Amino acid sequence: MGKGKKGRRKLPKTKxxxxxxxxGRCPLRMLKEGTLPEGLTVKxxxxxxxxxxxxxxxxxxxAA
Structure with a gap:
């Protein structure tokens, strides 16, 4: 059996x-939704x- 992507979170892009x-991986969108990993922000x-x-x-x- 292979590994699944079930519990895997999407990582944001760096830019x-x-x-x-x-x-779907936009850091601005993830910041607004609150799904950005802890300790990260967008500037x-x-x-x-x-x-x-x-x-x-x-x-x-x-971080993820």
Missing amino acids: CCESSSKC HRRLVTVKGKKVTKKALQK
């Missing part, structure tokens, strides 16, 4: 693509930590 329809359409440092993809996986 908003600025599309008008807002994709100037980029995903950052609450302290204001840039977020790498590696650090993002640890």
Whole structure:
């Protein structure tokens, strides 16, 4: 049996693509819905930590 994606959460993108329809992983949309991982926020359409440092993809996986 293979591994399923049942309990897996979607990770946000590190930068908003600025599309008008807002994709499923958009950090702005996730912030508004409250599904953004704890300790992260959005400034100037980029995903950052609450302290204001840039977020790498590696650090993002640890946060989720």
